[in-house]
Amino acid sequence: xxxxxxxxxxxxxxxxxxxxxxxxxxxxxxxxxxxxxxxxxxxxxxxxxxxxxxxxxxxxxxxxxxxxxxxxxxxxxxxxxxxxxxxxxxxxxxxxxxxxxxxxxxxxxxxxxxxxxxxxxxxxxxxxxxxxxxxxxxxxxxxxxxxxxxxxxxxxxxx
Amino acid sequence: xxxxxxxxxxxxxxxxxxxxxxxxxxxxxxxxxxxxxxxxxxxxxxxxxxxxxxxxxxxxxxxxxxxxxxxxxxxxxxxxxxxxxxxxxxxxxxxxxxxxxxxxxxxxxxxxxxxxxxxxxxxxxxxxxxxxxxxxxxxxxxxxxxxxxxxxxxxxxxxxxxxxxxxxxxxxxxxxxxxxxxxxxxxxxxxxxxxxxxxxxxxxxxxxxxxxxxxxxxxxxxxxxxxxxxxxxxxxxxxxxxxxxxxxxxxxxxxxxxxxxxxxxxxxxxxxxxxxxxxxxxxxxxxxxxxxxxxxxxxxxxxxxxxxxxxxxxxxxxxxxxxxxxxxxxxxxxxxxxxxxxxxxxxxxxxxxxxxxxxxxxxxxxxxxxxxxxxxxxxxxxxxxxxxxxxxxxxxxxxxxxxxxxxxxxxxxxxxxxxxxxxxxxxxxxxxxxx
Numbered sequence: 259x260x261x262x263x264x265x266x267x268x269x270x271x272x273x274x275x276x277x278x279x280x281x282x283x284x285x286x287x288x289x290x291x292x293x294x295x296x297x298x299x300x301x302x303x304x305x306x307x308x309x310x311x312x313x314x315x316x317x318x319x320x321x322x323x324x325x326x327x328x329x330x331x332x333x334x335x336x337x338x339x340x341x342x343x344x345x346x347x348x349x350x351x352x353x354x355x356x357x358x359x360x361x362x363x364x365x366x367x368x369x370x371x372x373x374x375x376x377x378x379x380x381x382x383x384x385x386x387x388x389x390x391x392x393x394x395x396x397x398x399x400x401x402x403x404x405x406x407x408x409x410x411x412x413x414x415x416x417x
Numbered sequence: 418x419x420x421x422x423x424x425x426x427x428x429x430x431x432x433x434x435x436x437x438x439x440x441x442x443x444x445x446x447x448x449x450x451x452x453x454x455x456x457x458x459x460x461x462x463x464x465x466x467x468x469x470x471x472x473x474x475x476x477x478x479x480x481x482x483x484x485x486x487x488x489x490x491x492x493x494x495x496x497x498x499x500x501x502x503x504x505x506x507x508x509x510x511x512x513x514x515x516x517x518x519x520x521x522x523x524x525x526x527x528x529x530x531x532x533x534x535x536x537x538x539x540x541x542x543x544x545x546x547x548x549x550x551x552x553x554x555x556x557x558x559x560x561x562x563x564x565x566x567x568x569x570x571x572x573x574x575x576x577x578x579x580x581x582x583x584x585x586x587x588x589x590x591x592x593x594x595x596x597x598x599x600x601x602x603x604x605x606x607x608x609x610x611x612x613x614x615x616x617x618x619x620x621x622x623x624x625x626x627x628x629x630x631x632x633x634x635x636x637x638x639x640x641x642x643x644x645x646x647x648x649x650x651x652x653x654x655x656x657x658x659x660x661x662x663x664x665x666x667x668x669x670x671x672x673x674x675x676x677x678x679x680x681x682x683x684x685x686x687x688x689x690x691x692x693x694x695x696x697x698x699x700x701x702x703x704x705x706x707x708x709x710x711x712x713x714x715x716x717x718x719x720x721x722x723x724x725x726x727x728x729x730x731x732x733x734x735x736x737x738x739x740x741x742x743x744x745x746x747x748x749x750x751x752x753x754x755x756x757x758x759x760x761x762x763x764x765x766x767x768x769x770x771x772x773x774x775x776x777x778x779x780x781x782x783x784x785x786x787x788x789x790x791x792x793x794x795x796x797x798x799x800x801x802x803x804x805x806x807x808x809x810x811x812x813x814x815x816x817x818x819x820x821x822x823x824x825x826x827x828x829x830x831x832x833x834x835x836x837x838x839x840x841x842x843x844x845x846x847x848x849x850x851x852x
Contacts, residue, residue, distance in 0.1 A: 286633045290526075306538070345545050
């Protein structure tokens with residue numbers, strides 16, 4: 259069955275719709291090519307590690323360092339954002355990483371697990387006095403990691 | 418550069434595996450060369466996924482020899498039997514100027530997507546969180562290591578992880594940048610399938626023009642080669658579209674081979690992402706209804722293929738206590754219906770992600786052109802959308818936040834089929850105008 263509603267208004271609407279779609283698509287096409295030629299093409303001149311630094315920011319050197327360490331096989335991650343957890347878990351594998359979001363979670367994990375290292379990503383996000391006191395009593399500063407001359411992360415070792 | 422070359426050869430080899438199977442078993446005798454190429458990549462990928470899956474079940478070592486030799490033998494057999502056929506097959510290149518422009522732009526888009534995929538490292542969160550993490554673990558352990566699935570706490574099935582592991586086996590090391598080329602290959606295969614399916618009902622110019630329109634859909638471009646490369650959604654979109662075309666073919670020609678392939682493709686889709694399971698049920702239900710309508714009951718046993726592939730993975734999940742999908746645990750929260758409709762509407766109107774695709778789909782449902790093919794295609798899209806609607810009714814997350822973070826990817830699964838529906842509508846509308 260092929261029912262056609264013979265209405266000029268509908269034909270105009272459909273024609274206009276197809277025309278708009280073509281217009282939007284052509285604009286997209288031009289924007290893609292412009293973006294590629296003006297920005298994205300420069301990425302080919304970068305090395306793999308430079309690209310990763312550009313897109314991953316300070317996550318890349320932090321987890322590279324931990325990945326190369328022969329002493330750290332598992333660690334806790336104190337981070338406000340899941341991005342560091344998912345990236346770190348992936349980049350460091352087969353080394354394992356466990357995300358703790360709060361002091362209470364950290365305290366419970368320390369009781370039950372044999373994990374000796376903790377990574378605090380962006381220490382300025384963790385100025386809570388109770389947390390600082392807990393870290394002082396249970397951990398010792400193992401290594402500071404700097405990125406562009408500012409403190410990016412701190413690795414703590416369990417006492 | 419060496420890694421890029423090996424991955425490209427690996428991709429071509431997947432095309433070759435799929436093409437050899439299609440030709441050896443005469444699965445699509447009436448299909449054009451281009452259509453067969455469109456099917457080949459997904460078939461090759463599906464066979465390799467199944468191969469590594471079965472190797473894990475039967476404790477067969479994963480290495481270059483064990484992975485490649487069976488396919489070399491198959492491809493060699495095909496080459497021996499069909500040397501003369503290859504010379505006869507040809508592609509019909511456009512002759513008119515405007516058609517050549519369309520083709521040139523399509524090729525230009527494809528090259529753009531390939532270059533974009535090579536320009537950035539993996540940025541997709543799901544790639545970090547699930548697919549590439551588990552693939553890395555599979556490669557390191559040399560089998561389907563379920564402990565990493567538990568560690569990653571993912572409910573996603575292992576299909577894409579196995580496909581990535583195949584490439585790591587070819588490379589002999591882990592390289593998460595070059596393997597991103599897999600995604601443009603799926604992007605191009607979707608375009609090839611779309612063009613060749615439209616070509617059956619429209620002129621070359623219209624088919625090329627419509628395919629070009631679809632190729633510029635921002636979310637498709639984003640997942641094919643830009644920031645969302647590494648997610649499984651465009652791959653699932655390919656397998657959905659592939660299975661839809663096979664279903665159409667089965668309804669027209671009623672061949673058992675097509676039904677076998679349909680169930681294989683649906684099974685692979687269900688191994689790529691959990692959303693493949695409802696698609697398997699929907700498409701197989703339509704096929705089963707058709708079989709009952711035609712009283713062709715001998716074909717019913719074929720449906721075991723798709724259900725077995727899914728079933729084996731479900732058994733493995735239960736035996737290893739792996740996480741199940743957390744979004745379907747709760748009961749339906751019916752009071753969310755208005756919110757979900759509203760959020761769906763917002764996404765359909767999102768021109769930045771879809772151009773006018775979903776607006777066109779909704780428009781096509783209200784401006785009546787009741788061709789059977791349009792109704793059939795639109796029904797499949799709506800049924801799968803209904804499943805996603807149901808998931809959001811049950812999700813344990815805030816529904817607005819959940820829809821905002823995921824619905825655009827779910828729509829990508831359906832985008833090729835929805836575009837096909839809009840194309841059928843547009844083609845019949847334009848044809849009627851000429852009359």
